[in-house]
Amino acid sequence: xxxxxxxxxxxxxxxxxxxxxxxxxxxxxxxxxxxxxxxxxxxxxxxxxxxxxxxxxxxxxxxxxxxxxxxxxxxxxxxxxxxxxxxxxxxxxxxxxxxxxxxxxxxxxxxxxxxxxxxxxxxxxxxxxxxxxxxxxxxxxxxxxxxxxxxxxxxxxxxxxxxxxxxxxxxxxxxxxxxxxxxxxxxxxxxxxxxxxxxxxxxxxxxxxxxxxxxxxxxxxxxxxxxxxxxxxxxxxxxxxxxxxxxxxxxxxxxxxxxxxxxxxxxxxxxxxxxxxxxxxxxxxxxxxxxxxxxxxxxxxxxxxxxxxxxxxxxxxxxxxxxxxxxxxxxxxxxxxxxxxxxxxxxxxxxxxxxxxxxxxxxxxxxxxxxxxxxxxx
Amino acid sequence: xxxxxxxxxxxxxxxxxxxxxxxxxxxxxxxxxxxxxxxxxxxxxxxxxxxxxxxxxxxxxxxxxxxxxxxxxxxxxxxxxxxxxxxxxxxxxxxxxxxxxxxxxxxxxxxxxxxxxxxxxxxxxxxxxxxxxxxxxxxxxxxxxxxxxxxxxxxxxxxxxxxxxxxxxxxxxxxxxxxxxxxxxxxxxxxxxxxxxxxxxxxxxxxxxxxxxxxxxxxxxxxxxxxxxxxxxxxxxxxxxxxxxxxxxxxxxxxxxxxxxxxxxxxxxxxxxxxxxxxxxxxxxxxxxxxxxxxxxxxxxxxxxxxxxxxxxxxxxxxxxxxxxxxxxxxxxxxxxxxxxxxxxxxxxxxxxxxxxxxxxxxxxxxxxxxxxxxxxx
Numbered sequence: 001x002x003x004x005x006x007x008x009x010x011x012x013x014x015x016x017x018x019x020x021x022x023x024x025x026x027x028x029x030x031x032x033x034x035x036x037x038x039x040x041x042x043x044x045x046x047x048x049x050x051x052x053x054x055x056x057x058x059x060x061x062x063x064x065x066x067x068x069x070x071x072x073x074x075x076x077x078x079x080x081x082x083x084x085x086x087x088x089x090x091x092x093x094x095x096x097x098x099x100x101x102x103x104x105x106x107x108x109x110x111x112x113x114x115x116x117x118x119x120x121x122x123x124x125x126x127x128x129x130x131x132x133x134x135x136x137x138x139x140x141x142x143x144x145x146x147x148x149x150x151x152x153x154x155x156x157x158x159x160x161x162x163x164x165x166x167x168x169x170x171x172x173x174x175x176x177x178x179x180x181x182x183x184x185x186x187x188x189x190x191x192x193x194x195x196x197x198x199x200x201x202x203x204x205x206x207x208x209x210x211x212x213x214x215x216x217x218x219x220x221x222x223x224x225x226x227x228x229x230x231x232x233x234x235x236x237x238x239x240x241x242x243x244x245x246x247x248x249x250x251x252x253x254x255x256x257x258x259x260x261x262x263x264x265x266x267x268x269x270x271x272x273x274x275x276x277x278x279x280x281x282x283x284x285x286x287x288x289x290x291x292x293x294x295x296x297x298x299x300x301x302x303x304x305x306x307x308x309x310x311x312x313x314x315x316x317x318x319x320x321x322x323x324x325x326x327x328x329x330x331x332x333x334x335x336x337x338x339x340x341x342x343x344x345x346x347x348x349x350x351x352x353x354x355x356x357x358x359x360x361x362x363x364x365x366x367x368x369x370x371x372x373x374x375x376x377x378x
Numbered sequence: 379x380x381x382x383x384x385x386x387x388x389x390x391x392x393x394x395x396x397x398x399x400x401x402x403x404x405x406x407x408x409x410x411x412x413x414x415x416x417x418x419x420x421x422x423x424x425x426x427x428x429x430x431x432x433x434x435x436x437x438x439x440x441x442x443x444x445x446x447x448x449x450x451x452x453x454x455x456x457x458x459x460x461x462x463x464x465x466x467x468x469x470x471x472x473x474x475x476x477x478x479x480x481x482x483x484x485x486x487x488x489x490x491x492x493x494x495x496x497x498x499x500x501x502x503x504x505x506x507x508x509x510x511x512x513x514x515x516x517x518x519x520x521x522x523x524x525x526x527x528x529x530x531x532x533x534x535x536x537x538x539x540x541x542x543x544x545x546x547x548x549x550x551x552x553x554x555x556x557x558x559x560x561x562x563x564x565x566x567x568x569x570x571x572x573x574x575x576x577x578x579x580x581x582x583x584x585x586x587x588x589x590x591x592x593x594x595x596x597x598x599x600x601x602x603x604x605x606x607x608x609x610x611x612x613x614x615x616x617x618x619x620x621x622x623x624x625x626x627x628x629x630x631x632x633x634x635x636x637x638x639x640x641x642x643x644x645x646x647x648x649x650x651x652x653x654x655x656x657x658x659x660x661x662x663x664x665x666x667x668x669x670x671x672x673x674x675x676x677x678x679x680x681x682x683x684x685x686x687x688x689x690x691x692x693x694x695x696x697x698x699x700x701x702x703x704x705x706x707x708x709x710x711x712x713x714x715x716x717x718x719x720x721x722x723x724x725x726x727x728x729x730x731x732x733x734x735x736x737x738x739x740x741x742x743x744x745x746x747x748x749x750x751x752x753x754x755x756x
Binding site for chain 2: 004144
């Protein structure tokens with residue numbers, strides 16, 4: 001699987017779209033707001049208050065979350081500049097995602113976004129915000145040298161640049177039989193293959209950003225992870241994949257899916273623990289860690305009221321399992337579809353919803369989400 | 379009609395798409411190549427050879443022409459840098475069009491484009507080209523202050539930011555009955571309304587670019603126009619619209635279209651003459667004119683061989699009228715559809731093709747295309 005070509009959130013505005021099913025990611029994004037505000041305050045409060053400020057959101061996706069984040073960042077900069085009685089910097093905002101992302105969806109909502117910005121910030125002399133789309137993998141260079149002051153990424157860095165090559169079915173050996181990610185039954189070599197790929201990717205991510213950011217520039221990154229010293233096969237960091245492999249294997253047992261297909265699929269995903277992050281940051285050497293915190297996030301997006309607001313005609317009739325299935329489907333369908341075929345998707349996620357409902361009857365499952373704030377060294 | 383919301387070239391890769399029907403625009407683009415090369419040579423040969431170079435294509439559209447232009451510009455810079463034995467500058471390439479443009483179509487072809495670039499320019503140390511999409515109207519600011527060295531625009535600046543307000547049906551008076559652009563029978567007030575809108579738009583265009591470009595920066599602009607001192611209602615600069623209004627009026631006479639609908643539609647388009655351009659450039663004051671030239675371009679894309687290469691299964695069976703109709707449809711359908719409705723499009727362009735064929739039986743029609751190269755003053 002070519003992750004760069006295949007991975008994208010479900011496009012458009014339809015029932016299975018990411019735009020309609022990204023409440024969990026919105027909640028996760030909100031967790032980082034205080035980190036963003038703190039990072040921007042430090043960035044702007046020193047002697048290097050910039051005339052022009054480069055801002056990037058990496059893995060911006062599409063749907064309402066994309067411009068919500070831009071609003072949050074601009075709002076924070078606006079508040080700081082008012083407090084400091086300084087003119088707003090010129091803002092260069094780059095929205096990055098893989099080339100298959102639905103950039104058209106973001107771009108058509110930009111005129112209304114700019115109008116709102118002008119109305120709300122009118123009288124402050126603020127009319128210079130330039131938003132662009134930058135397609136490409138953040139595991140590599142995306143931006144000109146020393147052009148960025150602030151970088152944000154949410155719900156994206158847990159995606160690897162590729163399936164760990166040792167797990168790739170082309171290698172001929174099936175290491176992770178019947179599973180699609182790290183599982184309790186996975187051999188140690190599977191855990192190692194995933195860790196090595198994460199280390200390689202995250203280090204390339206840091207090296208690339210290091211060239212693109214100014215000294216003192218700040219980065220706030222938020223993604224799925226594990227708590228300190230938690231094992232990669234612990235339930236909290238991989239049970240959503242475990243249940244998805246159960247759904248697939250139930251279809252194998254009824255002859256709807258070939259077993260080899262499941263054996264040869266492994267998610268290009270890794271949920272790191274704080275030590276793994278800090279170790280790569282230290283090795284790469286360009287950044288210092290300001291803050292790192294773990295949060296727990298409900299699988300089904302937390303309070304149902306927030307979900308109802310998004311999808312008000314149907315949500316009252318949806319079970320938690322169905323809501324989780326819709327959230328996961330909007331994210332992973334492009335990958336599963338390219339491997340297993342479009343025709344099994346409805347049935348797969350119907351079964352997945354039932355398995356998740358069963359799991360909810362025993363526990364109240366939560367993801368662990370890490371937020372880390374780091375500074376580019378001088 | 380909100381031009382910003384409505385105008386876009388036909389999306390995708392289908393039979394009526396711009397991607398499949400933009401041979402004429404490709405030919406027009408090629409006419410400007412020597413202007414581009416000359417402008418870049420002057421830009422890079424002086425003492426200000428930049429480390430990082432900002433390049434923008436305004437009205438980039440989608441389909442094969444978009445990245446062909448980027449290739450041409452990068453190729454020219456590459457050749458100049460080799461000749462000067464200087465390292466390639468870091469290239470920041472911004473592709474601009476209105477928010478409704480099919481940016482997704484461009485972005486999915488970028489990974490292959492980058493790979494080709496790396497292969498062809500390998501060994502020259504050239505691996506830093508950053509392409510982004512910038513949605514918005516070029517009649518207004520799009521880019522940060524003093525960030526651009528070279529600006530290009532082809533087949534775009536003949537589009538106005540809006541229908542001249544005096545012609546807008548909301549004003550209650552129908553000035554341009556039965557016509558959709560300047561026509562031999564249009565009253566002088568129609569010509570004036572179009573000229574005033576062009577002057578307002580082109581002057582805003584220059585003022586916006588003036589803030590965005592560095593001193594000595596170069597702009598090569600190419601668009602539909604008229605020859606020196608040619609009247610705006612001359613056949614060469616508006617007959618494509620005249621025939622389209624005939625096709626519409628033939629549908630009015632048969633009851634398929636309401637006459638008021640035709641009366642209330644006016645194209646947001648203007649084909650200026652060199653004097654009108656130079657007068658606005660002088661008034662605005664930030665640019666000097668290096669070169670201005672008029673070219674004639676066949677309505678049907680010139681040699682049929684180039685067209686066959688693009689659409690090889692069908693082109694041999696298409697008449698000139700059908701080819702012109704497909705070219706024009708790919709450009710104006712979004713606007714016509716929003717005003718007249720989707721359902722009449724097939725029939726309208728069938729009739730248009732017949733009228734164009736009839737016109738071809740009497741003459742060999744050509745557009746006048748102006749290319750102008752200007753420099754930002756120091």
